[in-house]
Amino acid sequence: MDEFRNKEIAGSLIQKIKKTSTRPVQLMEVCGTHTVSIFRYGIRSVLPQHIRLISGPGCPVCVTPNRDIDFAVALCRQEDVVLTTFGDMMKVPGSTSSLQKEKAEGGDIRILYASLDALKIARENPQKRVVFFAVGFETTSPTIAVAMIKAREEGIKNLFFLNSQKQVPPAIRVLLQSKQLGIDGFILPGHVSAVIGTKPYQFISGEFGLPGVVTGFEPLDILQGIWMLVQQVEERRSSIDIQYRRVVNEEGNPLALSKIQEVFEKDSGQWRGLGEIPESGYRFRELYKGMDVRNFEVEVEPSREDPGCLCGEVLKGVKTPLECSLFKVICHPENPVGPCMVSIEGTCHTYFRFN
Numbered sequence: 187m188d189e190f191r192n193k194e195i196a197g198s199l200i201q202k203i204k205k206t207s208t209r210p211v212q213l214m215e216v217c218g219t220h221t222v223s224i225f226r227y228g229i230r231s232v233l234p235q236h237i238r239l240i241s242g243p244g245c246p247v248c249v250t251p252n253r254d255i256d257f258a259v260a261l262c263r264q265e266d267v268v269l270t271t272f273g274d275m276m277k278v279p280g281s282t283s284s285l286q287k288e289k290a291e292g293g294d295i296r297i298l299y300a301s302l303d304a305l306k307i308a309r310e311n312p313q314k315r316v317v318f319f320a321v322g323f324e325t326t327s328p329t330i331a332v333a334m335i336k337a338r339e340e341g342i343k344n345l346f347f348l349n350s351q352k353q354v355p356p357a358i359r360v361l362l363q364s365k366q367l368g369i370d371g372f373i374l375p376g377h378v379s380a381v382i383g384t385k386p387y388q389f390i391s392g393e394f395g396l397p398g399v400v401t402g403f404e405p406l407d408i409l410q411g412i413w414m415l416v417q418q419v420e421e422r423r424s425s426i427d428i429q430y431r432r433v434v435n436e437e438g439n440p441l442a443l444s445k446i447q448e449v450f451e452k453d454s455g456q457w458r459g460l461g462e463i464p465e466s467g468y469r470f471r472e473l474y475k476g477m478d479v480r481n482f483e484v485e486v487e488p489s490r491e492d493p494g495c496l497c498g499e500v501l502k503g504v505k506t507p508l509e510c511s512l513f514k515v516i517c518h519p520e521n522p523v524g525p526c527m528v529s530i531e532g533t534c535h536t537y538f539r540f541n
Contacts, residue, residue, distance in 0.1 A: 190404035199409040200232050207416040210236045212368055214503060215292055216358060217375035218245035218531025225540035227405040229412075237416065240367060241536075243357055243460060244375055246322045247274050247529035251325040252489040254350040255280035258319045260486045261348065261479065262293040268311055270304050271319035273297040278525045281490045285319075301329040305337055308345040317479050319348045325377045327351050327468070331449040336475055336523035346479040349468060354378050354453050355386040356466035358383045362394050367503050371415040372398040373408070374507040376430040383438030397406045402430040449474050458525070459498025497524030500533050507537040514538060 215221055221241045224230060230239055243249050259280050262269040269285070276286045276297065289295040294314075298304060301318070310315040320330045330351065337345045354375060360365065374387060379400040390398045397418035401411030411429040418424060428434050448471075454465025470478050491498075494512050499505035507513045507526070517523040518538060526534035 187324070187404060190402070190406045191405065195406055196409060199406065199413055200246070203409065203413050204234055205417055206413065206420055207234060207237055208420065210238070211370045211416060211419055212240055213237045213241045213371050213373055213412065214240040214361070214367070214369050215353065215373040216244040217244040217373075217377070218248070218376065218529065218533070218536075219377065220373055220401065220408065221533055221536050222531060223403045223405070223408060225536050227408070229405065230406055233412070237258070237388050237412070239373075240369070240503040241500070241506075241533040242361065242503050243457065244354065245501070245529050245531040245533070246326075246352060246378075247278060248501055248525045249352060249357075249459070250275070250321050250350050250525065251456045251458050252281050252491060253456065253486070254319075254348065255284070255491050257283060257480075257484065257486050258317075259283050259288055260484045261317055261482070262288045262295050264315070264484070266313070266315055268294045268296060268307060268314045268316045269319060270296045270298050270307055270316060272299075272321065272467055274529045275321055276318060277522060277528045279492075279522060279528075280517070281487055283404075293423055301326070301333040302336065303508065304333055304345060305340070305342060308337070308342050312344060315344055315346060317346045317348055319350070321350045323354055323375075323378050323417065324381045324446070328439075328445045331445040334449050334477055335445065335475070338474065345477065346482075347470075347477050348479045349470070351450075351468050352457065353437050353452070353466045355382075356455075356463050357391075357457060357460060358387070359389060360460055360463050361502065362390070364495070364502070369396065369508045370419050371396055371502075373392065373411050373415070374400040374426070374434060376400060376402050376407075379428075379430070379434045379438070381439050381442045383434070384428060384436050385438075387426045391426055395424045397424045398426045400426070400428045400430050400434050402433065447459055457501075459501035495524040497526040497534070500526050507534040508541070510534070
């Protein structure tokens with residue numbers, strides 16, 4: 187990766203940014219991985235003071251609402267249920283519990299490293315109902331879809347899915363419609379865009395007249411992406427460009443998209459901090475509705491949020507973790523009050539680790 191961390195090239199890009207940008211600019215990095223990279227490589231410290239970077243809602247664990255976490259907690263209290271999920275969901279607090287606490291109290295909860303691992307667990311436990319808590323953006327949706335397709339092909343009847351997947355572009359639209367932030371451009375997510383391409387972002391420039399650049403995650407990627415954005419801002423242009431050409435193209439990944447479309451159709455989605463967003467989630471197509479765990483009769487506690495937690499405001503970019511009275515005082519990685527302190531892509535976790 188040395189070629190993407192070259193000090194001389196970085197210095198040249200920094201000088202180009204400084205020479206190009208003459209007025210205050212607010213850019214939002216939508217992806218949590220970008221937030222981590224920006225802090226890890228000290229990007230903010232080398233930019234002119236008038237260029238402000240705002241962290242957005244690009245952490246799938248963080249935007250998962252309490253109602254879905256509470257549903258997962260209720261499921262794992264069923265004697266015949268094996269709950270599976272990715273590891274970063276374990277410590278996320280629900281209304282009164284977390285999957286980690288439920289596992290400590292005897293719940294059969296297993297961490298997956300790949301969606302297809304859920305099939306293996308279902309095969310090995312035919313007497314159990316195996317539930318995969320499916321969380322993620324468009325990056326993980328193709329793998330979840332493939333797991334469902336293979337389960338159907340193999341006739342696996344005891345595998346179910348608690349679907350909490352999200353689509354990123356509709357959330358960006360909501361942020362722009364709120365007009366709370368005065369965003370001048372977007373550092374768009376590289377991983378998501380490798381799947382969906384750039385067409386779903388065209389409304390940013392077409393309807394709102396703002397630029398966006400799909401950017402990679404190394405320091406030179408980010409600096410070049412910022413330079414491309416400030417060029418557009420200064421020239422009063424607006425288009426969706428790709429800096430991350432070695433991975434992303436305009437059309438995305440047709441095979442991955444076809445798998446998503448085979449299993450899912452668009453639906454509204456509930457986002458922490460942003461509320462219900464039309465066409466930002468998925469529902470199962472008719473052929474796969476039998477795998478929907480929401481068909482189970484399960485008693486789920488009423489969901490509630492910690493009144494002191496500002497995670498929702500942080501996800502919208504309205505607040506920073508430093509403005510939360512719980513940050514580093516009560517809320518820290520060993521005792522997270524909200525999900526933004528749990529995930530390595532969470533803004534609060536990143537501020538705690540690097541700021």
